[in-house]
Amino acid sequence: MKIQEEVKETVKKALGKMNNKIDQVVWVGAGGSFGGFYGANYFMEQESKKISSHMFTSGEFIYATPKNIDEKTLVVLCSMRGTSETIDSAKVAKKMGSTTIGLYVDESGLTETCDYIIKYDSLALDESRIDRVNASIGICVAMNLLNEVEGYDHYKAAMAAFDVLDPMYRKAVEYTTPLAKEWAELNKNQKTIYILSSGPTFGAGYIFSICNLEEMLQLNAPTVHSYEFFNGPFEVTDKSKSFFQLLSTGRTRPEDERALKFEQRFGGKKLYVLDGKEIGLDDLEPHISEYFNHPIFSSILNNVYMRQLSYVIHEDFNTRRYMWKESYK
Template sequence: MEIQEEVKKVVKKAITKMKRQGGIRQVIWVGAGGSFGGFYGANYFLEQESTKLFTSMCTSGEFVYAAPRNLDENTLVVLCSMRGTRETVISAKIAKERGASTIALYVDESALIKISDYHIKYESLALDESRIERVNGSIGLCIAMNLLNEVEGYANYDLAMKTFALLDATYRRAVKYTTPLAKEWAELNQTEKTIYVLASGPAWGAAYVFSICNLEEMLQLNSPTIHSYEYFNGPFEVTDKGKSIFQLLATGKTRPEDERALRFEQRFGGKKLYALDGKEIGLDDLRPEVSPYFNHSLFSSILNNVYMRQLSSATSQSYETRRYMWKEEYL
């Protein structure tokens, strides 16, 4: 079964159930680390397209300690965890106790899918054999698009669903294109200890995941994530020719923010300034009505599987090593 059809069936079931409770009023996306950041595309889509559904994101830890007061039977909580992160499981319990409906995204079965009303299995974007329309960020976006279509209608729904089928081939072409570029970037940064990552709009979530999961967690490098507009409200003061800056250029409405940041970086940055353009990785090959919403799916996969891996190779730092994660007590 295509993932689009699987998601459509799950969303229809959730919406039908919630109609008996007064209907759906809001969606909350909950996760930890990459599972949290992966929902950014879904949340961004609803912020841009919905006039009736309130949407928000919350880390699993914050949901446990400070769940929103308006969490109730008119709320759909969508949770994601590859293996059943403790706080994400507790978040599902809290959501259920407050009467909310829940959908869980998972790779390995855990208590999360036993607690949640509905569940969808996803494929890890870190595996070369995984299809990009089936990774967590893509499924989250598909859920958001189906929710919008069910609740208030989405004019580009059919086009968007067809676009999911194009993602994997687009990604494979982008891998071939970016691999030699990423190798050059990695060799230039093989002794760098801090890499600044900038983005905005539909690419912001990919920048966040690249920083905290790829560079900091996997390669133990310092990596501040900076919004392209907020760059001019403080962070641009650290720009100089010695800094390593990685700028994402999103496609869509907020692209001028990224272009403005890049122009300044080109004036005052140095040889370690690097820009990865969404147009280069195939987003402009998708129909403009929907292509901006697929920034996260393509950027995140390329950053993880091409740029992070090339930097790992150049630094001889295995991306499978950890200092604390799964080794030290941090519950």
């Protein structure tokens, strides 16, 4: 079964359980599972007139549960192996009367707790299909939810786009690998890399920072919004700094281009640009292209750029200093 069909079926079941009465959708997760929902949340914020959309880290959802979480709330949670806080978040959501959908790789307390579950492919595995990674499924949930409740004019084109995501990604890997090798060589002694993005790519930039560069390679990697760059962070710009600018396709691209123009004026040779137009996103219809920025960018950043930097700095990206080793409960 195609992922579009599985998601459509699951969303219909969830709405049926809610008697088709829904006021809001809430996206909950931790780390990359949280960041992976940026694309889905962005889509709902832009396209839905009736359903409000919000994102919460698992811990925040537990300790500061919004009072409006109720039977008219759909809570979508994600955890690869069953992060304890995400499992507890699902229990809180159920206690508040909400309907829950859990995205997972390995079965855990999350799959036992949620009303409905969808298995996804780990983004980090080369054999995984990009239309089946957590970020893509989150976006598919959002698109089907909107279509079922309000109707979505570009639904057919959006569902067809999932069929070309994986081939688009494979082609982008081939294109970016030699570029990533050059970038990695230039940055092999850099201890801090600034990641700039906005709109539909902000989640991909966030994950690249906290999960890829900081967690996996133990480098400093501040995440900077392309517009907010001019409200403080641009003061650190000089020719010694390393900037990694994501250029999205879609309506917020001018924010990214404005930041890039400044970086080109005052930055140095360690300024790098990854443009969505160069990695296939412009091949999608304009009215849906921006909503697929996240899964393509995030997959390329993790599997090409992070890996190439790992190779040149001789840092095994599978090792951790504290995660799964030290107690942090």
